[in-house]
Amino acid sequence: MLRGKKRSSWQKADGLLAIIGKEFDSLGHFLEVVFYNHISGVPDPRTTRHVRTVTGFLGRESKVTMATIINLIYNHRQSRPPTNSVEISLDFSPPDVASPRDINYARPALSTWALQTVVPELHREVWVLTQNDPTNPKDTTQLRAATNGRAKNVRLATWDAFGRVSIPAIASVYKQRAPALWYATEGMGAPTVNGATVLRKRRPHNAVQVGVISCLTLSRNRYARGYLALPLAVWQFACKTHVDEKRIFSRFGFTVHDTTARACLDSLTDSSLDKVRESVAEGIANGTMYWQIVLDNVQQYCRQRDHRLGCQDVLKVGTAATAILLEDCAPGAFNLQDHLDRVMQQEQTKLTIDSLIADINWPYIHELTALTWDRITLMQPIGTNAEHSTETQGMLRALLDFLAQMGLDEKALENLIFMARGDGASIAAIWRIKRYLSAHSEHYKAFRNIVPPGPEIFHTRWAELNAMANNLYGSASSTDPSSLSKSATAAGAKRPSNLKKTDFFPTSHSMKLFFEARVLDCWRYGAFLSYFFNI
Incomplete structure (x- = not known):
């Protein structure tokens, strides 16, 4: 018995499409029946072969995965609407513009479906970041500035929590607890070269991501401020930031309100002083x-x-x-x-x-x-x-x-x-x-x-440093090579603006740098003389 020539995959597909065209209204109708999602409690109309075939394709046995099919559909030239179509502008449409079910062409339908599927997941991950991590008892996501006693099991701000503020550490937590959100913000903010992400030294994108995600979490929950918003507000208070700047940063979600920062400082001071009093009492008990x-x-x-009547500048003093x-x-x-x-x-x-x-x-x-x-x-x-x-x-x-x-x-x-x-x-x-x-x-x-x-030793050292600066720096435009002002100009170091009351650490560092440079220069000059003139 003679057998017919073996058909190719394209011929088989054509024959199958011919059958589908006779038995179903369209290819879409056929796929809708094939990928029927069985509802629990309702009789399943599918055969065993139908269930086994779909199950294998969706994730168990198929060598051709769903990602391959989606890419073929999305990149197919027939999936893009023509330029005169009303659907040409519906790529990645939000829900208030269009629904994926109402879009006929595959490409805008898939992009809109992807956007409207990913955004709820990002919304969920932001909600996760507003809650304390149940796996980490030291987590400081929700950090209260103060408590009136009505809220139970709250985590109050502590100096130890503020001491752990680190952009790389916060970035690591965000990346672990909200990977999709981190990936999305990294894709939006990170520069790339030949497709590879580049970490810049100035304004690195991971620091920008931490700021953006912190603003998002604070927008969702005013108590989700422990990682960045509350420490930044305390830092603004310490830097004596202008009240208008505090309000602007608070409105943008970068920091909490100044009132919250002050309440946090009061709580930190009270709790810390309580520990000091306990330690003092313990010492007294031990003599x-x-x-x-x-x-x-x-x-x-x-x-x-x-400048109204009776208003004048005031010098506030204290101890x-x-x-x-x-x-x-x-x-x-x-x-x-x-x-x-x-x-x-x-x-x-x-x-x-x-x-x-x-x-x-x-x-x-x-x-x-x-x-x-x-x-x-x-x-x-x-x-x-x-x-x-x-x-x-x-x-x-x-x-x-x-x-x-x-x-x-x-x-x-x-x-x-x-x-x-x-x-x-x-x-x-x-x-x-x-x-x-x-x-x-x-x-x-x-x-x-x-x-x-x-x-105090520090005051003594500071007084000596001020005396040395006043005697050795000279005028700012000094041309004397022995003056420290000349050395500061040569080294690109800042000259103290007030020689009688200098900033201790920058000035001492500069003086040490000048001294070491002069010692090395003297050694170089001495070695030169001893080598050539045998001195």
């Missing part, structure tokens, strides 16, 4: 003092923008203090009676530079320096008051206020001493108080518990 304070005067010149945790102190180091006994015996007259050097554990210092062990010192700002620290009465009231904030009263300081440090003027004011009240019989009221060990 020691765990904390000291460093204080200084602060001032701010407030200009009046509305600020920072509590610093003391660690590894010897037992009994803060015993008041032992201190007073040594003062009465005038043992301070035996204190010399040599005795101080002998008391230092130099092997330990050398070992610590060689191994570069770092320890983070715990500090806590204390509420600033409006007292003049250089005046005797002002310093007295300021000290009493700081002691009260730390939970220290007459009973707590009954047998302990407390160290208060500051610059030279502050230390002098404290000693004046002690001298004027020395006749009082009670130690607390005579301020015998307050022991100023001497001017």
